[in-house]
Amino acid sequence: MMRRDTLISVLGGLAFLGAWELMVRHSQLSALVLPAPSAVAQSLWRGLASGYLWPHVLTSTTEVLLGLLLGTTLGFAGGVALGESARARRVLMPYVVITQVIPKLALAPLFIMWLGFGMLPTVVMTALICFFPLLENTATCMQQVDPQRLALFQMLRASRWQTLWRLKIPAGLPHIMAGFRVAVVLAWVGAVVSEFISASHGLGALIIAAQGSMDTALMFAVLGVITLLGLVFYKAAELLERRLLHSRI
Numbered sequence: 001m002m003r004r005d006t007l008i009s010v011l012g013g014l015a016f017l018g019a020w021e022l023m024v025r026h027s028q029l030s031a032l033v034l035p036a037p038s039a040v041a042q043s044l045w046r047g048l049a050s051g052y053l054w055p056h057v058l059t060s061t062t063e064v065l066l067g068l069l070l071g072t073t074l075g076f077a078g079g080v081a082l083g084e085s086a087r088a089r090r091v092l093m094p095y096v097v098i099t100q101v102i103p104k105l106a107l108a109p110l111f112i113m114w115l116g117f118g119m120l121p122t123v124v125m126t127a128l129i130c131f132f133p134l135l136e137n138t139a140t141c142m143q144q145v146d147p148q149r150l151a152l153f154q155m156l157r158a159s160r161w162q163t164l165w166r167l168k169i170p171a172g173l174p175h176i177m178a179g180f181r182v183a184v185v186l187a188w189v190g191a192v193v194s195e196f197i198s199a200s201h202g203l204g205a206l207i208i209a210a211q212g213s214m215d216t217a218l219m220f221a222v223l224g225v226i227t228l229l230g231l232v233f234y235k236a237a238e239l240l241e242r243r244l245l246h247s248r249i
Contacts, residue, residue, distance in 0.1 A: 035217040044221035057225060059202040060191055063119055064233070067126025068187040072180060074127065075134030079176075082135070083142020084164065100132050104190065108197040122194040122202070129190035130183035137179030141172025177241040184237045188230045 017037045023029075024036040031039060047053035078096070082089040104125055111121035145168050153163045169176070195204025203222050210218040 071127035071131035075131035079138025126190035
């Protein structure tokens with residue numbers, strides 16, 4: 001059944017690309033407006049074969065990994081702290097929400113002034129975007145532990161640390177990993193948006209450069225690379241989730 005669903009998904013994507021190709025060819029749209037998938041594929045192949053794309057891929061991937069590591073670490077630690085203390089959640093949660101409702105694009109110029117150009121402001125913005133889902137999911141699942149299991153741990157005189165690591169976190173692992181999967185997707189959004197403004201290297205910066213040279217096919221090719229990398233990261237997060245949940249059983 002899973003293979004059939006995968007096949008249907010792949011065929012649906014190929015049908016979409018075929019319809020796109022036919023529409024562009026028969027409507028005689030300018031390549032500046034909407035390039036055909038074949039033109040995008042040619043641009044992608046040239047970029048990969050010449051080595052032009054690889055440094056940008058490496059830069060963006062590094063930024064995403066560092067931002068994701070920083071953001072999820074802070075999100076998990078903060079979620080545990082807020083989940084364990086109702087007072088801390090009441091006092092600190094409004095400030096956490098404020099960091100999320102402020103448009104991140106508006107913060108980019110400030111990060112440039114504070115941190116300079118380059119990789120650091122992109123990593124910080126990526127971390128700021130992707131830490132909230134993990135924090136919220138972790139804090140929420142800490143407060144939704146089965147009361148009967150919690151009472152059993154209390155009866156066995158388990159310490160607060162033992163209750164946290166042997167009951168609350170394992171029980172909340174599905175919710176924690178769901179937040180992590182969301183964070184993985186948002187990490188790519190944060191990195192690429194930040195590169196639009198603060199970077200001269202990376203896939204986001206390459207999109208801006210392609211826009212400036214009116215190379216629409218290259219823009220679509222870079223978007224395709226970002227999409228593919230995002231899917232790879234998401235599938236890796238799913239694989240990690242399955243292994244963690246399997247080891248918990």
